[in-house]
Amino acid sequence: MLERLQFYIDGKWVDPVTPKTLDVINPANEEAFARISLGSKADVDKAVAAARRAFETYSRTTREERVALFEKIIAAYKGKYQAIAEAISQEMGAPLWLSKAAQAGTGLGHLNETLKILKEYPFEEVRGTTAILKEPVGVCGFITPWNWPINQIVCKVAPALAAGCTIVLKPSEVAPLNAMLFAEVLHEAGVPAGVFNLVNGDGPSVGEAMSSHPGIDMMSFTGSTRAGIAVAKAAADTVKRVAQELGGKSANIVLDDADLTKSVSSGVMSMMLNSGQSCNAPSRMFVPRAKNDAAIAVAKAAAEKIKVVDPATPDAGPGTIGPVVSEVQFNKIQALIQKGIEEGATLVTGGPGRPENMNRGYYVRPTVFANVTNDMTIAREEIFGPVLTMLAYDSDEDAIKQANDTVYGLSGYVQSGDIERARKVASRLRTGNVHLNGAGPDFGAPFGGYKQSGNGREWGEYGFEEFLEIKAVMGWVPKPKAA
Ligand SMILES: NC(=O)c1ccc[n+]([C@@H]2O[C@H](COP(=O)([O-])OP(=O)(O)OC[C@H]3O[C@@H](n4cnc5c(N)ncnc54)[C@H](O)[C@@H]3O)[C@@H](O)[C@H]2O)c1
Numbered sequence: 001m002l003e004r005l006q007f008y009i010d011g012k013w014v015d016p017v018t019p020k021t022l023d024v025i026n027p028a029n030e031e032a033f034a035r036i037s038l039g040s041k042a043d044v045d046k047a048v049a050a051a052r053r054a055f056e057t058y059s060r061t062t063r064e065e066r067v068a069l070f071e072k073i074i075a076a077y078k079g080k081y082q083a084i085a086e087a088i089s090q091e092m093g094a095p096l097w098l099s100k101a102a103q104a105g106t107g108l109g110h111l112n113e114t115l116k117i118l119k120e121y122p123f124e125e126v127r128g129t130t131a132i133l134k135e136p137v138g139v140c141g142f143i144t145p146w147n148w149p150i151n152q153i154v155c156k157v158a159p160a161l162a163a164g165c166t167i168v169l170k171p172s173e174v175a176p177l178n179a180m181l182f183a184e185v186l187h188e189a190g191v192p193a194g195v196f197n198l199v200n201g202d203g204p205s206v207g208e209a210m211s212s213h214p215g216i217d218m219m220s221f222t223g224s225t226r227a228g229i230a231v232a233k234a235a236a237d238t239v240k241r242v243a244q245e246l247g248g249k250s251a252n253i254v255l256d257d258a259d260l261t262k263s264v265s266s267g268v269m270s271m272m273l274n275s276g277q278s279c280n281a282p283s284r285m286f287v288p289r290a291k292n293d294a295a296i297a298v299a300k301a302a303a304e305k306i307k308v309v310d311p312a313t314p315d316a317g318p319g320t321i322g323p324v325v326s327e328v329q330f331n332k333i334q335a336l337i338q339k340g341i342e343e344g345a346t347l348v349t350g351g352p353g354r355p356e357n358m359n360r361g362y363y364v365r366p367t368v369f370a371n372v373t374n375d376m377t378i379a380r381e382e383i384f385g386p387v388l389t390m391l392a393y394d395s396d397e398d399a400i401k402q403a404n405d406t407v408y409g410l411s412g413y414v415q416s417g418d419i420e421r422a423r424k425v426a427s428r429l430r431t432g433n434v435h436l437n438g439a440g441p442d443f444g445a446p447f448g449g450y451k452q453s454g455n456g457r458e459w460g461e462y463g464f465e466e467f468l469e470i471k472a473v474m475g476w477v478p479k480p481k482a483a
Helices: 041-058 063-092 096-120 149-163 177-189 203-211 225-236 260-276 289-305 327-342 396-404 419-428 460-465
Strands: 002-004 007-009 012-014 021-026 031-037 124-127 130-136 139-143 166-170 196-198 218-222 241-245 251-254 284-288 346-349 367-370 387-393 411-415 433-436 468-473
Touching: 002 177, 007 041, 007 177, 021 063, 041 139, 041 166, 041 196, 041 203, 063 096, 063 149, 063 177, 096 149, 096 460, 139 149, 139 203, 149 166, 149 177, 149 218, 149 460, 166 203, 177 196, 203 218, 203 225, 218 225, 225 241, 251 260, 251 396, 260 284, 260 289, 260 387, 260 411, 284 289, 284 396, 289 346, 289 367, 289 387, 327 387, 387 396, 396 419, 411 419, 419 433
Parallel strands: 002 031, 139 166, 139 218, 166 196, 218 241, 251 284, 251 411, 284 387, 367 387, 411 433
Antiparallel strands: 007 012, 007 196, 021 031, 124 130, 130 468, 346 367
């Protein structure tokens, strides 16, 4: 059993104020393989005090000093890349190939992108006689989930560090090990004591203590809409800035001029990736009613090609998925699959229970429901498992209307043979991101939601600017004295 009972506070690994432990479970075999501590308000107080002290000096470091620090962080991250990928795979179940190719890779992607922004960003702008100064927002509190864990950590920590902020991170207690490796990366790179602090714990104790803390200037939260609301409420009394990156129920509109086989099968694959545990997963596929039967046949074939594997399988690659993260998630997904059947959706493939020959581990059968209507629970609630819902539409207008008929607004996907038509549909979707014809993620593009998917933007320059305060200094340029 791996014991990682300390927190990283003020540049050192320290014991929690009050000992309390939690086992980290490997979802592939349901066994505990590591143990962490759960912190309390007293640990948060120590971390915030360290971050406040460090802010005094770190916020005044120069661009050049931070660029040099980033270069060291990137080198140290590369050195721990393999260990981070393995930890993610073990603690949340992503197959090793996905952990290496994408999960751990996103951390490096955000570090590289942030370094590029830091080198060029205009922190000072003079308009007439007034200067507009962009300053670090202060001490930032970060709360992150388990599904793309290092992505969600680094897309906050990298821009905050580049902006001159100091940080207290509470990673997901379900997948905390990658975060602790990242703390080692920052330590090795020479990030000054107190600039980055990590306290493990659960939402109601450490998360709540951070959100309501008067010493934290900004909270950036990624996770469920339920917990995001709790963070915002707890933060309200201290008037801190709150950025929320929450759930989704994203539409994938296959227009009638799209290559049906290609669009539907790639839609199935991207839904199932990471066992469906992506906030921006294309979970509602809209197909033209006239092509409904053909689309269902393609989706069935594509889903049945997906293999469910032990995440540690060394030769597995694209087209394979691991278990879902936990017993809680497994049970929630099973209940929603059951609900889909009860509400009358057509079960095309998959369904309740584990895949054949698997009696241990939180493995879910890749499942497709068709003839779903937007009022069904499986079309409204985020399932966060390998479950696709297919809905039919009558016209482009109807597809757009149904796609927007959700409380969420994170992502949208449009497939079309005509780029102009795809762009028009994209402009009508009430979502923060839209992917046309299979376009992948872009580290330089802003990531975030409309409506109840959140109110922040992460990634790239827009994400960086979330960590800046704006100060106007009038009289920066003195008026010339009258002769
Ligand atoms: N929009 C995005 O960028 C994005 C990205 C990834 C995941 N998500 C969402 O995250 C969810 C899955 O992650 P999860 O199950 O870890 O979510 P979760 O909300 O249960 O937990 C996320 C984090 O919040 C903490 N937390 C829980 N209750 C809290 C409270 N009352 N106060 C403060 N902190 C609290 C948890 O300890 C964890 O660190 C999904 O809804 C998914 O869509 C959103």
